[in-house]
Amino acid sequence: MFDLIIRNITNRKVRSALTICGIALGIFAVIVMGAMSENFHQTFERSMSVTSDKIRVFAESGVFGGGLTDDKVSDVLRVAGVKDAYGLLMTTFDEDKMGMTGKQILGVPPEKSSVALNPVELKAGRFLNPGDSYSVVVGNNIKREYELEMGSKFEIHDKYFTVVGILDYTGSIFDNAVIIPLETAQDLYSVGNSVSYIFAVPDERVDAEMLSKRIELSVKGTSTLSPGELEVQARQSFMIFSVITISSGLLAAIIGGLCVMNTMLMSVAERTREFGILKAIGAETRDILLLTLGEASFMGLLGGILGIIVGVGAVQIMNAWLETTRIVLFLITPRLLVISMLFALLIGALSGLYPAYRASKMSPMEALKHA
Template sequence: MFDLILKNITHRKLRSGLTVFGIALGIFAVIVMGSMSENFNLTFDKSISLTADKIRVMPESGFLGGGLTESTVREVKRVAGVSDAYGLLQASLDPENLGFGGGNVVIGIPPEKTQITLKDTKLTGGRYLVTGDGYRAVVGSSIAREFKLKVGDELEIKSKKVQRAASITHTRNFTVVGIMEYTGSFFDSGVIVPLDRAQKFYELGNGVTMILAVPEPNTDPEDLSKRIELNVEKVKTFSPEQLRKQIEQALIIFSLVTISAAALAAIIGGLSVTNTMLMSVSERTKEFGLMKALGAETKDILFMTVGEAALMGVIGGIIGIAGGAALVYYMNSNFAVVLFVITPRLLAIAMSFATLLGIVSGTYPAYRAAKMSPMEALRYE
């Protein structure tokens, strides 16, 4: 029967073509939007897994409220169950141009803690920071690509300080000593510099923006996180679990918005299949009547019409996926940040969605075709 289905589709080239194109557009949207959402999910997962074993300690008054200093770090370290704690300083790489998704960040880390923070992230060139490094930096893969950096190059970092109504911008060149491999986490957009130099450059004294606390083995991070809040004044902690929950919620909303926009596009494509199939069925009323007179069973007619709609869905799906993948590939390789990831899961969703769309859209027209009385259909002009 497959050859008959194919014949019917190719018989009305323009009409079938437009229908397939409608589905392809919908699936294209599913792929582009979906891969963006997948990228956010994966980045989040990898970022979490890099810091999953550590508790984040933030100032009570919020991320930018300040108030954390080296002495807070020492207090955190003294809490029972904390094996190590160290401060981090996070600032925007270019405060005048905040990019999409938070943009590039400068992360001040005590050089000896770089390995603990980044775990087994490898370098594609150069070396990690060492104690005693001056204005040196290890950059993430996206940064290296955006600024076309090689080991030994200089990278300009800006700081912006608001004083009364005016703001003063300082700039300073840091020498790139190492480039990290692609991790898929926020470290790809990070410039890692020695903490003491960052504090000096940003004129923060011994202030830090965040403290990472490493729990001792066999210590429950949830309990420890509460214990830190009780023992250290004016801090708020995020255990890995809390952090995960918080970000997950935001991601779910983001996914819902993108996926439903894409699904809407695909459903409109589905309606065009229904329309085409209804037209095609009513044009072929006599043909279906004839087939029944020749002894075709209801299931034969159903198979032919649903099959035709499903095949248009499948072809539309393949074209949509190919188009979406091409755009995603182009965007990823021509823009500084990787914004899209096409996962096997996304491909499976897109393909089954396209097929299902075809089948569902073809069901009603097929039912109409199959229910036709052969005599009435044969008399139909």
Template structure:
């Protein structure tokens, strides 16, 4: 029966081609938007796995509200169950781009750089050490974009820094991070004693949720995010992002599906007499359904494969272009490709249901008289 389906689809080349293009366009949008969403998910998951052991302590007014200062670090460290604590200052790397590139300055006490970045390994050089001032440790994306080697100079906020270490690729926000000594950052940004966050490392075997609450109770003017809470908060944000991106792509794909329905309705009407002949020859309802739905599904599959191919190629080329700027915007994953192809097939098949139903409801006698 498969040869009949293929022959029927290829008999009307222009129409089938246009329908396949409609589906392909929808799936292209799904792949591109989905790849963007997947990249955010992956980056987030990698970032989480690299910092999941630490409790974040903020000023009660929030991360950007100000008010968190150096003097809170010893208070946090004194809370029973806290193994270590250190403050960090986060700011944008590229002030002229308003931080749109996603790159960030991660200012931290030099002696804590090894713990703060753990388990990220060094690709070259060393971590920050006590006594460092205008030394900088960079992630792979920044190193690639600015062509940095150990000993290279990098200007941050009109000050020259010397690259002393390059981090290994992690697929997380660390790739777009430049770490500098905290005091230097506070100095050059005129943010004396200010911190964005305090990281609290729990002792082994301590429940981080309970410890987070204990920190809030013991250190006045602070709020905390345990690793679990952070995960929940970020997952919600990611979900909203995914829903917006994927639903816009789904809309495009559904429009593609409507073009399949239109094509199949025209095809079924044109083939009324053919269906009558098949019925006269003893074709059963399921045979007619198979031929009609098979053609719709085939158009969906071809459109899906085409959309996936073009979408993947586009994503690859954009990633390649952005790699020079140290940005990875898309991630093509196996699940995205499977979902895209399944969606194309399902939308093709569903769009063929009504035309197929009409084909099976034709009286054989009337179908034979048609046209």
């Protein structure tokens, strides 16, 4: 059976090659879009781990930060069940680079820097210490881009800071973070005693969801996001992003599947006499069905392999090119490769169902009339 499948595919080399390329193009799109989604998912998961045990407190005017002052930290600390609280000032280091791939200045109270960044680990040096003014801890990408080492001087807003710590690679927004003392950041950006957010750490036996509501009721002019609420909002955003990216790839793959169906329908029409002879010499309906379905599935398999090879290669080239900007947009995972291959086989098999059904239902006498 397998030899017959190979022979039938190779007998129509150009048509088969074009069909395989159609599937490959679709799987290529799945790989590229899927790799973008996988990278976003990894960044999301690792970034969430830093705030998974903290309640985010922000001004009632909006969740995007600002409108809070250091005074509110004391108010939050007085709420029953709050173990610790600290303010954080967040702003962009590069005005032309925004969002998750842009560099972020994080102004953190020096005595809280290890708590604020937990569980991010240090690759070298230390976190900020009380008394630090012009010391800086940098993310892994910042270290690489500016070729920084321990003790290097790093210019921020016309001021020179000494590198005292380098964060280990996390695959999250903290790879592009520049952490400086909160008061220094407030002076550099002339924001007085303003902070972007306040993070509240619950006592071990306190329910974070209940404490979040208690803070809102107790501290005037604030709203909160509990760890659970933050995760739900972030996952919704991630799902929307994933649906958009993956759908684009799936659409291309489905178009490739239509190419397979078209090819197989043409093949069935051209091989009417062949199917008639096979049935006349004893081939069963199941044999014809498996033969035709096998051809479609095998072309799907070849298209999947080709699409994965080209897709992985393209992703590696794009990541290498983006490396110059210290931006990583794509991540190839074993899960993505397995799903892409299974999808290629599924597309091939489903596209071959109708042609296989038509071939299997041919009457031997009707088929032999085409001789």
